[in-house]
Amino acid sequence: MSLIxxxxxxxxxxxxxxxxxxxxxxxALTKSILFYEGQRSGKLPPTQRITWRKxxxxxxGFEIGxxxxxxxxxxxxxxxxxxxxxxxxxxxxxxxLEFGQSLGTDLQHSLxxxxxxxxxxxxxxxxxxxxxxxxxDPYGDHNCWERPEDMDTPRTPYAVSKEFxxxxxxxxxxxxxxxxxxxxxxxxxxxxxRLLKRARxxxxxxxxxxxxxxxxxxxxxxxxxxxxxxxxxxxxWGAAWLLRATKAPYYRNYVLAxxxxxxxxxxxxxxxxxxxxxxxxxxxxxxxxSQTPEPFITNADKFVCSVLxxxxxxxxxxxxxxxxxxxxxxxxxxxxxxxxxxxVYSRPLSKDSRVIHCGNVVATPARLIQVAxxxxxxxxxxNPLNMSYMVGYGEKFPERIHHRGSSLPSIxxxxxxxxxxxxxxxxxxxxxxxxxxxxxxxxGPDIKDSYGDSRADFAHSEPTTYINAPLVGLLAxxxxx
Numbered sequence: 001m002s003l004i005x006x007x008x009x010x011x012x013x014x015x016x017x018x019x020x021x022x023x024x025x026x027x028a029l030t031k032s033i034l035f036y037e038g039q040r041s042g043k044l045p046p047t048q049r050i051t052w053r054k055x056x057x058x059x060x061g062f063e064i065g066x067x068x069x070x071x072x073x074x075x076x077x078x079x080x081x082x083x084x085x086x087x088x089x090x091x092x093x094x095x096x097l098e099f100g101q102s103l104g105t106d107l108q109h110s111l112x113x114x115x116x117x118x119x120x121x122x123x124x125x126x127x128x129x130x131x132x133x134x135x136x137d138p139y140g141d142h143n144c145w146e147r148p149e150d151m152d153t154p155r156t157p158y159a160v161s162k163e164f165x166x167x168x169x170x171x172x173x174x175x176x177x178x179x180x181x182x183x184x185x186x187x188x189x190x191x192x193x194r195l196l197k198r199a200r201x202x203x204x205x206x207x208x209x210x211x212x213x214x215x216x217x218x219x220x221x222x223x224x225x226x227x228x229x230x231x232x233x234x235x236x237w238g239a240a241w242l243l244r245a246t247k248a249p250y251y252r253n254y255v256l257a258x259x260x261x262x263x264x265x266x267x268x269x270x271x272x273x274x275x276x277x278x279x280x281x282x283x284x285x286x287x288x289x290s291q292t293p294e295p296f297i298t299n300a301d302k303f304v305c306s307v308l309x310x311x312x313x314x315x316x317x318x319x320x321x322x323x324x325x326x327x328x329x330x331x332x333x334x335x336x337x338x339x340x341x342x343x344v345y346s347r348p349l350s351k352d353s354r355v356i357h358c359g360n361v362v363a364t365p366a367r368l369i370q371v372a373x374x375x376x377x378x379x380x381x382x383n384p385l386n387m388s389y390m391v392g393y394g395e396k397f398p399e400r401i402h403h404r405g406s407s408l409p410s411i412x413x414x415x416x417x418x419x420x421x422x423x424x425x426x427x428x429x430x431x432x433x434x435x436x437x438x439x440x441x442x443x444g445p446d447i448k449d450s451y452g453d454s455r456a457d458f459a460h461s462e463p464t465t466y467i468n469a470p471l472v473g474l475l476a477x478x479x480x481x
Contacts, residue, residue, distance in 0.1 A: 023380045026104075028393050029475035032468050033106055035391075035439030036113040038405065039465055041080060041148065042070035042120075047112075052410035052435040056148035060135045061157050066127060068135050068157055071120030074225075075464040076403035078148045079136035081225050082124055083213075086172040087273040088465035089117035090241070091340070093179035095473030098344055100183070102480040110472065111183070118180045118195055121173050125202050127159075133169045133213055134158040138224055145423030147408045152419070158217050166213030167231035170206035171238035172273075174199045178241040196245055203238045206231075207254075229275040232261040237276040240284050255284060259295065267315045268299060269306035269326075271337050273466050278303040282341045286348055300345055305358035307338055308371060312359040321384040321449040322374055329459030332379060332389060332444035333467045339372035340470035343477055346372075369481075376474050379441060384449040391463070392438035399432035400455045402462035406437040407455060427455055441467045 038050040041057045060080070061068030072088070074081045092114050096103070103110055124132040140153035160166030177199035184192040212231050213221055221227075236258050243251035262277060271278035281299040288296065306315040307324070316334070317325040326334040346368040349356070356363040374382075381388040381396075388394035391401060401407070408418060408426050413434070433455075440463035445451040454461055 022382070023377055023478075025376075025475050025479040028380055028390060029103070029472065029479055030106055030109075031390060031392055031439035032441070032471050032475055033109045033113055033439065035437065035441075035463070035468050036072065036116065036465065038437045038440065039072045039074075040070075040116060041073055041078075050438065052412065053405060054149045054411045056151070057135070057155060060155050061123075061132070063155075064157055066132070066157065067123055068120075068132055070116065070123065071135075072117060072465055073148060074466075076401065076406075076458065076462045077138075077141050078146075078151050078153075078404060079138050079141050079224075080120075080134065081221070082121070082131075082133045083169045083172055083221075083225050083227070084273040084464070084466050085117060086121060086169070086176040088469045089114060089121065089176040090172065090179050091337070091466065091469035092117070092472060093176065093183045094344075095340070095470065095476065096183050097179065098347075099473045099476035102476040104479075106476075111187070114180050114183060115191075118177060121176060122194070122198060125173060125198055129205075130159045130161050131166060131170045131173065131202065131205065132157055132159045133166055133217055134220060138220060144420035145404055145408070145427045146418055146420055147405055147411070147423075149405075149411050150418050156220075158220050160213050160216055162209045164216035165206075165209040165211030166216060167206045167210050168227045168234040169213050170202050171231065171234035174203035174206060174238040175234070175241040177202070178238070178245040182245050199238075199242060199245070203242055206238065207235055210235075225273070227274060229270070229277075230263055232258065232263070233276040233280065236262065237280050237283075240280055240287065243287055244283070252288060255288070259284075267306060268302040269315050269338060271341060272333055278338070278341055282345045285345075301356045303341065304345065304356050304363055304368060305361075307342065308358060308361070308363055308367070310358075310361050311363070312361065317447060319445070319447050319449045321378065323378050323383065323445065323449065324375055325447045330443040330462065330464055330467065331460075332441055333464065335375045335379065335444070336441070336467055336469075336471040336474065339375040340473050342368040343372045343474060372474060373478060376471070376478060379444070379471070383445070385445070385451060387451070389442050389444050389451075391440040391442070392436050398442050398451070398453050398461060400430070400453050400461065401433060401437060401440060401442055402455050402458040403433070403437055403440070406433040406435045406440075409434050437463065439468065441471060443467075 137154040137156045177195045181192045181196035239251045239254040281296045285296040285300045305311045305313045324335045346365040349365040381394045387396040443460045
């Protein structure tokens with residue numbers, strides 16, 4: 001390992017050990033969940049806490065006679081992309097299943113955040129033979145800078161079907177509904193049963209009519225949420241969640257039979273809305289206990305060795321300040337998702353008193369937790385810029401996030417309609433956004449730890465629902481540990 005790598009490791013370790021006390025994980029947790037209320041689409045309830053947001057997209061789906069009102073806007077735009085939305089719900093549910101006992105007063109808000117998503121996923125799968133993968137023309141939307149409450153761009157619904165399949169989006173919905181069914185099982189058995197029944201049905205649809213939505217909805221889904229890793233990983237991921245929810249032998253056999261279909265070229269450190277490989281290995285390694293629990297434990301161990309800074313088989317990069325970096329935009333999605341997996345995987349390692357050998361490097365469960373904590377602390381302000389990347393947390397945080405609703409004056413402040421081009425003035429101004437999207441975590445700094453805080457630099461300044469979802473679990477754990 002080079003001197004720079006060693007210094008990076010030492011810096012991260014010092015950060016993890018020395019600066020922990022400076023962060024209020026409980027406050028960050030509350031804000032990370034509150035963020036989802038700012039992303040809501042549809043009719044807002046009287047309990048809405050981000051009050052500058054108002055009702056929006058109240059006629060989604062009506063042009064084809066289907067109620068598609070509700071759900072979440074994925075990021076700083078006003079389109080509803082079901083694929084990343086479903087993944088966000090899966091991860092919120094997994095966060096609660098692992099660390100829900102640490103949520104305290106935030107539990108009820110977390111449940112509402114999940115149900116806002118699952119209620120929509122039930123609507124998106126309510127027409128037999130169809131799964132609604134998107135609402136809103138992305139090009140029309142992205143060419144305009146207007147509030148969701150004002151938008152007058154086409155709210156076109158896009159669906160996959162038997163003839164035009166979309167196994168990845170359908171199977172991710174199945175995963176989200178199955179995971180959420182377990183969250184609601186102790187508190188609302190009827191709703192839980194409804195989610196699980198729909199999850200089974202949609203998984204069967206995804207598996208029976210195989211194909212990628214790139215081929216059917218590519219002109220609208222791409223390049224925004226193109227599926228680059230194929231749909232096989234979502235099928236195994238969906239089956240794994242159904243196995244956890246039902247313990248049915250069918251799903252166990254399905255996972256074992258189909259794991260070989262996954263793209264072998266993918267790195268062991270791939271996990272996010274597109275690629276599920278590392279998540280499958282961590283999840284299934286705890287579900288399938290047999291004489292030959294392969295390849296899941298071996299691959300989950302390889303995932304750890306792909307991420308640890310001191311490992312000889314590392315496949316990610318780290319900034320000089322210690323932030324995990326992968327190519328592409330919205331980098332903090334990788335820092336939160338991979339840290340979540342490290343934290344989750346540390347638990348069976350601790351239980352079994354097991355360590356992982358990465359060449360000559362020994363990784364203990366405590367080390368996995370330490371690396372995960374270093375990423376959370378970086379996001380919250382333990383970084384070279386001494387700034388938080390969560391809006392509303394800490395003394396210094398992003399003020400010009402790439403987010404239409406946050407950057408335009410609220411309906412209360414400016415009740416007059418602002419049209420497609422009318423928002424340009426607010427987009428280009430150097431003034432801070434007038435509305436605080438509390439809890440939003442932006443894409444984050446570059447590999448040199450620099451951050452421009454520019455609305456136009458969406459790769460770094462745009463928040464997304466799937467950055468926050470695994471962070472909820474991380475913050476819940478560190479709040480109580």
